[in-house]
Amino acid sequence: MQGDLTAASPCIQGRRGGRGGETMQQPHRRRDRLTQRTEERTTMTAAWRQLPVLILLILAPCRTVSSKSVDPTTQPLVSIASQPTDTRSVVLQESVDQTTQTLVSIGPQPTDTRTFVLKGDTTFKNVELLNPVNLSLECVWTGSQNKQPSITGYWRKDGAEVQDSRVTVNLKEQQYNLTKVFSIASEENLGNYTCVFGNEFEMYFILGAPQMGEIRDKPIVSYVGDLVVLICKMDEKKPKPNTWTWYKFNGTDREEISAATDPHRYLTINDGWKTKLKVKNVSEADSGLYHCGAVYNISTSMTHVELKVITIMEPLKPFISILIEVIILVAAILIYERSRSKKKEAEANGPNAEPKNAQPQTEDNGGEESSSVRQRKA
Amino acid sequence: MSYTLDRKMPPAPADVSGPKPLDGGWGWMVVFGAHISIGFAYSTPKALSIFFKEIQEDLGASYSEIAWISSIMLAVMYAGGPVSSMLVSRFGSRPVVMMGGLMCGVSMVTASFGSSIVYLYLCIGIIGGWGLCFNLNASLTIISKYFLAKRPLANGLAMAGSPVFLCFLAPVNQFLLGHYGWRGSLLILGGMMLNCCVAGALMRPVAQPCDPRACAPPQEVKQTNNTKSSGSCMKNVKTFVDLSFFKDQGFIIYLVGNVMFIFGAYAPIVFLSAYAISLGVEEYSAAYLLSIMGFVDMFVRPGTGLIANSKWIRPRIQYLFSFAMVFNGTFHLLCPLMTTYTLLVAYAVFFGVGFGMVFALIFECLMDLMGSQRFPSAVGLVTIIECFPMLLGPPAAGFLVDIFGDYKYLFFMCGGVITTGGLFLFVMNVYNYNRLDRASRGDDAEQNQNTTENQEQVSSSEAQMELMDPEAKETNTAQLDPEDRQETG
Numbered sequence: 116m117q118g119d120l121t122a123a124s125p126c127i128q129g130r131r132g133g134r135g136g137e138t139m140q141q142p143h144r145r146r147d148r149l150t151q152r153t154e155e156r157t158t159m160t161a162a163w164r165q166l167p168v169l170i171l172l173i174l175a176p177c178r179t180v181s182s183k184s185v186d187p188t189t190q191p192l193v194s195i196a197s198q199p200t201d202t203r204s205v206v207l208q209e210s211v212d213q214t215t216q217t218l219v220s221i222g223p224q225p226t227d228t229r230t231f232v233l234k235g236d237t238t239f240k241n242v243e244l245l246n247p248v249n250l251s252l253e254c255v256w257t258g259s260q261n262k263q264p265s266i267t268g269y270w271r272k273d274g275a276e277v278q279d280s281r282v283t284v285n286l287k288e289q290q291y292n293l294t295k296v297f298s299i300a301s302e303e304n305l306g307n308y309t310c311v312f313g314n315e316f317e318m319y320f321i322l323g324a325p326q327m328g329e330i331r332d333k334p335i336v337s338y339v340g341d342l343v344v345l346i347c348k349m350d351e352k353k354p355k356p357n358t359w360t361w362y363k364f365n366g367t368d369r370e371e372i373s374a375a376t377d378p379h380r381y382l383t384i385n386d387g388w389k390t391k392l393k394v395k396n397v398s399e400a401d402s403g404l405y406h407c408g409a410v411y412n413i414s415t416s417m418t419h420v421e422l423k424v425i426t427i428m429e430p431l432k433p434f435i436s437i438l439i440e441v442i443i444l445v446a447a448i449l450i451y452e453r454s455r456s457k458k459k460e461a462e463a464n465g466p467n468a469e470p471k472n473a474q475p476q477t478e479d480n481g482g483e484e485s486s487s488v489r490q491r492k493a
Numbered sequence: 494m495s496y497t498l499d500r501k502m503p504p505a506p507a508d509v510s511g512p513k514p515l516d517g518g519w520g521w522m523v524v525f526g527a528h529i530s531i532g533f534a535y536s537t538p539k540a541l542s543i544f545f546k547e548i549q550e551d552l553g554a555s556y557s558e559i560a561w562i563s564s565i566m567l568a569v570m571y572a573g574g575p576v577s578s579m580l581v582s583r584f585g586s587r588p589v590v591m592m593g594g595l596m597c598g599v600s601m602v603t604a605s606f607g608s609s610i611v612y613l614y615l616c617i618g619i620i621g622g623w624g625l626c627f628n629l630n631a632s633l634t635i636i637s638k639y640f641l642a643k644r645p646l647a648n649g650l651a652m653a654g655s656p657v658f659l660c661f662l663a664p665v666n667q668f669l670l671g672h673y674g675w676r677g678s679l680l681i682l683g684g685m686m687l688n689c690c691v692a693g694a695l696m697r698p699v700a701q702p703c704d705p706r707a708c709a710p711p712q713e714v715k716q717t718n719n720t721k722s723s724g725s726c727m728k729n730v731k732t733f734v735d736l737s738f739f740k741d742q743g744f745i746i747y748l749v750g751n752v753m754f755i756f757g758a759y760a761p762i763v764f765l766s767a768y769a770i771s772l773g774v775e776e777y778s779a780a781y782l783l784s785i786m787g788f789v790d791m792f793v794r795p796g797t798g799l800i801a802n803s804k805w806i807r808p809r810i811q812y813l814f815s816f817a818m819v820f821n822g823t824f825h826l827l828c829p830l831m832t833t834y835t836l837l838v839a840y841a842v843f844f845g846v847g848f849g850m851v852f853a854l855i856f857e858c859l860m861d862l863m864g865s866q867r868f869p870s871a872v873g874l875v876t877i878i879e880c881f882p883m884l885l886g887p888p889a890a891g892f893l894v895d896i897f898g899d900y901k902y903l904f905f906m907c908g909g910v911i912t913t914g915g916l917f918l919f920v921m922n923v924y925n926y927n928r929l930d931r932a933s934r935g936d937d938a939e940q941n942q943n944t945t946e947n948q949e950q951v952s953s954s955e956a957q958m959e960l961m962d963p964e965a966k967e968t969n970t971a972q973l974d975p976e977d978r979q980e981t982g
Contacts, residue, residue, distance in 0.1 A: 437688075
């Protein structure tokens with residue numbers, strides 16, 4: 116479990132991290148490709164150009180390795196925000212959850228439009244997107260008591276009315292149908308899309324990247340000097356994130372944590388749907404909120420884990436107080452008993468020469484005898 | 494039908510000069526101490542499971558590896574019975590309970606520094622288990638020494654410690670876990686378990702012939718008794734490893750019934766919330782069912798003690814015990830019919846009632862059967878034998894669930910076994926009492942009037958014998974010895 120973080124340079128970090136063999140191959144291949152290209156160039160250029168090229172050789176692969184978290188299954192060139200004109204294959208899935216319907220598209224056709232219908236009595240739907248896509252949202256409403264032949268319908272995004280979205284909706288087959296195509300290209304296009312029918316009815320779609328379900332509300336408590344593992348998990352039924360990122364907030368600033376910035380202390384292991392951040396030798400300053408982000412093409416969905424670092428003194432204080440309480444009580448009980456027995460002995464050594472029991476209440480026994488005898492006779 | 498209860502051996506001659514049970518006064522403080530002690534003993538293995546998830550994440554172990562901690566602790570707690578009995582009879586209850594409390598505290602504190610699962614097995618499982626074993630055994634013994642007339646009530650109150658402490662420890666453990674992590678929580682829990690030492694301090698020893706303190710009184714009269722008592726004291730210690738108990742029919746009947754009960758008793762608790770969830774109940778409400786059961790249990794135990802103490806029930810306490818078992822088993826058999834949450838709540842309530850009734854009486858019946866002299870060793874023997882059904886029951890039930898994929902077979906099995914055990918106890922006890930009754934009536938004809946009266950009083954309870962004045966008792970002991978040996982044969 117103890118990751119070896121003694122890396123001499125950021126480059127070597129790529130070799131040591133996470134799942135040993137697999138992660139090694141990608142940077143190696145990348146480095147080989149680049150070295151090949153630069154080598155070709157050096158043979159062609161003059162000798163005095165070799166120095167900066169050599170420097171380039173060393174630095175180029177380092178940059179590519181350290182800026183990517185080690186994830187062997189991603190393709191080497193992954194763009195976070197792409198135009199809808201990207202060409203990739205389409206896979207559609209639906210999640211099991213009834214209120215959340217996931218529209219999983221791993222790369223749509225350039226002008227691909229996915230249609231999404233919201234109808235009946237469900238008043239909202241959660242739509243999870245992976246990639247930029249043209250989305251056609253359709254609201255179907257059966258109308259109120261007095262069905263007017265036509266209503267004004269419009270769309271709202273995050274509370275603000277969408278430009279040029281007001282249309283007149285006609286009653287067709289006892290239904291009002293409001294449809295609009297939205298181009299979801301980047302993170303700012305995600306949000307709450309509400310379709311409004313006149314002043315009477317509203318339904319909404321929540322567009323976003325796949326969210327992480329289990330949010331741990333209790334802090335992870337750790338002690339100074341320990342190795343802590345912080346874990347973030349994405350539900351395996353949802354699409355796999357491209358990669359993961361970790362952040363720690365310093366006040367309002369977001370500071371990215373990666374193995375490169377501080378390899379002696381942090382180690383990230385990304386494993387598809389799960390990511391682990393190992394913090395070595397924690398101190399009290401490491402307490403706080405750690406944010407992990409599942410990176411998808413369309414956006415990054417974040418959640419946080421709280422780390423609390425305490426010293427051994429913290430639980431020791433209640434322990435010592437309980438210990439003192441126990442000692443006091445035991446001493447009190449034993450002293451009380453000794454003083455009573457001494458009193459009885461003093462009495463016994465007096466004129467009374469009858470044999471006495473260790474128990475002081477011998478007089479009571481007589482009364483109790485008769486009562487228990489009475490109880491016995493069934 | 495006359496209800497002859499205690500066909501045990503008469504108290505050893507040394508005991509004749511011993512004190513009569515107090516049945517009150519300081520005895521209630523002893524009950525309080527036993528309450529704490531027994532409470533920790535039964536609730537700690539269950540309450541520790543709150544830490545398991547965190548320990549599992551921290552040490553990287555699987556769930557079954559972690560669950561072994563509780564099993565080892567329970568197993569050692571029950572298996573250490575005979576050793577604990579020996580120590581109690583040699584040293585008395587107080588040092589043993591204080592030692593047990595110390596061991597528990599030490600076990601938790603050392604466990605908090607652990608970094609491997611085997612280390613936790615050793616610390617919590619073995620050392621902790623031994624500590625709890627000492628606690629349990631010694632507390633039960635001292636109750637039998639302090640009480641006779643009010644013993645069922647005292648037993649009920651002391652055994653109520655188990656649900657009370659479980660209700661108390663569960664939220665406390667959650668709170669500690671959130672603030673201090675599992676290590677700090679174990680440390681503080683260890684401190685809390687040191688309170689068993691306080692409980693032990695409360696267990697003021699009764700003047701035992703084997704107790705060095707009582708063996709050195711200032712009176713001259715007692716000196717002669719002393720030499721007699723020390724001799725029989727050593728003899729008693731030697732007989733405690735003896736398996737002569739198995740010759741006692743009443744003991745065998747009790748043991749069989751108990752084994753059947755323990756086999757079926759714990760599985761429904763383990764699987765109740767899983768069963769509820771499988772019926773569609775949400776997780777939080779399912780967990781709540783167990784809390785309901787524990788809450789009901791808390792009140793039923795002293796209540797049963799009170800009922801068992803009443804004039805009408807006390808002589809027939811073995812029948813009450815078998816009734817409680819049948820009651821318990823019947824509700825397990827009915828459980829598969831409970832398909833809604835309300836019905837499950839009703840089941841939980843009745844389960845709590847049945848469970849509490851049985852556990853309030855389980856040791857009282859043994860005390861009743863064996864008498865305060867033979868009880869310490871008897872209870873050790875009973876617990877080590879009960880160790881097996883206790884460890885085998887839940888996995889066997891789980892196996893049934895895995896094969897059939899349905900929880901109802903689990904409940905049928907448990908209910909069936911428990912009900913059979915209860916009926917067995919009832920039938921065998923009726924048969925046994927009748928047999929002894931006939932034997933004692935046959936002997937009556939050979940006695941003269943005085944001794945007949947005394948004997949009837951004696952055969953109906955041990956208490957009456959001790960309550961008579963010493964001279965009459967000694968003559969009766971001499972005369973009764975051969976008869977009683979006949980009865981127990």
